[in-house]
Amino acid sequence: MMGGVLRRVPLFVQLAAFHAASMMVPALHALSIDAHRVAQAFFYNGVLLLAVLAALAVATARDRSRNITRSHLVALLGAFTILPVMAAMPVSDIVSDTRFLNVYTEMVAAMTTTGGSLFPADRLPETVHLWRAFVAWQGGLVVWVAAVAVLAPLNLGGYEVAEGNVRRHADLEQTRTDGQAMNPDLRVFRAMVTLGPIYLGLTGILWAILTIAGEGATTSLIHAMSTMSTSGISDGTTIARSTAGIGGEVAIAAFLMFALSRQTFSTDMNRDGMRHLAQDRELRIAGMLVVAVTVALFARHWIAAFEVGTTDDVGGALGALWGSAFTVLSFLTTTGFESAHWQAAQSWSGLGTPSVLLLGLAMFGGGVATTAGGVKLLRIYTLYAHGQREMSVLVYPSSVAGMQGRGRRIPSGGIEAAWVFFMLFATTMAGVTLAFTLTGLDFEDALALAVACLTTTGPLAEIVLGGKGTLTTLPDASKVIAAATMVIGRLEVLALFALLNPNFWRD
Structure with missing residues (x-):
C-alpha cells in the first residue's frame, strides 16, 4: 500500500526527498567530531527541505503524467541541475566566505560524478568533504538505476549499440510475467x-x-564512495598520500573494474557474459588500452632514466610500472586518481605528466551503463568494427558481409548511432571550448577544461590547470559553462536532444 502511494509521487520529488534525508548523515558525522556548527547547518537545512518536499509530494501525488518515461527523463535532468542547489545550501552556510555560484558549481561537479574542486582541501571541513563524496555517490547510484529504468527503454545511454542478445534480455526485464509492458514507475522501483x-x-x-589497509575511517569512506561513483573526490589525504599504501591502490584498481563493464555487477544484460567476463568486449578493449598505454609510458620513463643513468633502480622501475598502470586505469574510468608511484615515476625519469595522454584516456571513457563518462568503450568497439569492415571493402570491393561472429553483436542502426554520438560529442567539445575561450581562457586551458567537464573527469582539470583550488579563479561565466557541460556530459547529448525533440513532448 505504502509503495503504491510513493510511486504516485513524481520521481524527482522522491529523489529530492532522499537527498534531503541524506543530510542527516553528515550532520551525525559532524556531531561525532564536535563540529556543532557544521552539524546544525546540515540538520536544519535537511529538516527544512524535508518539510517543503512533504508538502510538494502531497500536492503532486494526484497529478499523473501522461508520459511517465518522459517525466523520468526530465527528473533525471532535474537531479543533476536542481539537487545540487539543495546540496549547496548547508555548504554555503558553512563556507560563508564564498559566493553561492562557487558552491553550486562544486555540487554540480559532485552530483554528476565529475569530481574535482574549486576549493583547496584545507578550506573545507572534514564533514563537507564527506558530503561531497556522498553527493557523488548518490549521483552514481542515480546513473546505475537510470541506465536500466530510464535510458534503456528510450534506447539511449549506450543501449543503442548494445548487442542483440543484450538488448533482448533488457527488453525482457521491462515486461511483467504476464507479457505486458512493465509500468515505468515499477521499472524504476x-x-x-x-x-x-x-x-x-x-x-x-x-x-x-x-x-584495514591503514586509512582513517572517514578518508577510507570518502575514497570508497569516490571509487564506486568514479568521481575521484578526496579530502586532503589523496590516494597518492594515502596511508593504505600500494594495498589500498590495488583494492581501488580492482573496484574500478565495475566502471569498465556493466556485466561485472548486473545481470540485466547478457547472463552468459557473467560466466565469461574474459569475452566481454568492453573489458577486453580496456585491458588492451591499459596494457598498451602502460607499456608506452614505462618505455618513455625508462628511456629518460637511461639517459640520466638511473636504470639500475629496480624499485623505481617497478614503481613506475605500477604507477602508470593504476593512473591509466583511473583516467580511463574517468575517476582521476593518481598513484603515489605516478609521481615517483616522474622523479625516476625526470619527465612531467603527459596531459594529452590523460585527456585521450578520459575521452575513451569506461563501460556503457556505468558511472564512467566519455564516449564509452562499447561505442569505440562499434566504430572499430565498422572501420575494420570498411578497410576490408577497400581490399575486396565485391565482398558481401555476413551476419556472423562479431558482426551479429552490433544491432541494426548501431553503427549509425555510434557515429552520430561521436560527431555530437566532438561538436559539443568544440563548442564548449570556444565558449570557454570567449570568457578569457587560452585555448589549451579551454580545451582541457572542456574535456574534463564533458567526460566527467574533474581531477583532469586540476592537473592541467595547475592543482587544487585553481578552478575558483575562473571567471563566473566559465563556471556557469562548466556546470552546464558537466550535466551534458553526464546525461549525454543524445538524451538532451531527445528532450529538445518536439515529438517527444506530444502525448
Missing part, C-alpha cells in the same frame, strides 16, 4: 531494489578493505 544493495555492498566492502 525494481532497478533500485536490484542495484541499490549491490552498490551499497560494494562500497561497504571497499571501505572495510581501505580501513
Whole structure:
C-alpha cells in the first residue's frame, strides 16, 4: 500500500526527498567530531527541505503524467541541475566566505560524478568533504538505476549499440510475467531494489578493505564512495598520500573494474557474459588500452632514466610500472586518481605528466551503463568494427558481409548511432571550448577544461590547470559553462536532444 502511494509521487520529488534525508548523515558525522556548527547547518537545512518536499509530494501525488518515461527523463535532468542547489545550501552556510555560484558549481561537479574542486582541501571541513563524496555517490547510484529504468527503454545511454542478445534480455526485464509492458514507475522501483544493495555492498566492502589497509575511517569512506561513483573526490589525504599504501591502490584498481563493464555487477544484460567476463568486449578493449598505454609510458620513463643513468633502480622501475598502470586505469574510468608511484615515476625519469595522454584516456571513457563518462568503450568497439569492415571493402570491393561472429553483436542502426554520438560529442567539445575561450581562457586551458567537464573527469582539470583550488579563479561565466557541460556530459547529448525533440513532448 505504502509503495503504491510513493510511486504516485513524481520521481524527482522522491529523489529530492532522499537527498534531503541524506543530510542527516553528515550532520551525525559532524556531531561525532564536535563540529556543532557544521552539524546544525546540515540538520536544519535537511529538516527544512524535508518539510517543503512533504508538502510538494502531497500536492503532486494526484497529478499523473501522461508520459511517465518522459517525466523520468526530465527528473533525471532535474537531479543533476536542481539537487545540487539543495546540496549547496548547508555548504554555503558553512563556507560563508564564498559566493553561492562557487558552491553550486562544486555540487554540480559532485552530483554528476565529475569530481574535482574549486576549493583547496584545507578550506573545507572534514564533514563537507564527506558530503561531497556522498553527493557523488548518490549521483552514481542515480546513473546505475537510470541506465536500466530510464535510458534503456528510450534506447539511449549506450543501449543503442548494445548487442542483440543484450538488448533482448533488457527488453525482457521491462515486461511483467504476464507479457505486458512493465509500468515505468515499477521499472524504476525494481532497478533500485536490484542495484541499490549491490552498490551499497560494494562500497561497504571497499571501505572495510581501505580501513584495514591503514586509512582513517572517514578518508577510507570518502575514497570508497569516490571509487564506486568514479568521481575521484578526496579530502586532503589523496590516494597518492594515502596511508593504505600500494594495498589500498590495488583494492581501488580492482573496484574500478565495475566502471569498465556493466556485466561485472548486473545481470540485466547478457547472463552468459557473467560466466565469461574474459569475452566481454568492453573489458577486453580496456585491458588492451591499459596494457598498451602502460607499456608506452614505462618505455618513455625508462628511456629518460637511461639517459640520466638511473636504470639500475629496480624499485623505481617497478614503481613506475605500477604507477602508470593504476593512473591509466583511473583516467580511463574517468575517476582521476593518481598513484603515489605516478609521481615517483616522474622523479625516476625526470619527465612531467603527459596531459594529452590523460585527456585521450578520459575521452575513451569506461563501460556503457556505468558511472564512467566519455564516449564509452562499447561505442569505440562499434566504430572499430565498422572501420575494420570498411578497410576490408577497400581490399575486396565485391565482398558481401555476413551476419556472423562479431558482426551479429552490433544491432541494426548501431553503427549509425555510434557515429552520430561521436560527431555530437566532438561538436559539443568544440563548442564548449570556444565558449570557454570567449570568457578569457587560452585555448589549451579551454580545451582541457572542456574535456574534463564533458567526460566527467574533474581531477583532469586540476592537473592541467595547475592543482587544487585553481578552478575558483575562473571567471563566473566559465563556471556557469562548466556546470552546464558537466550535466551534458553526464546525461549525454543524445538524451538532451531527445528532450529538445518536439515529438517527444506530444502525448
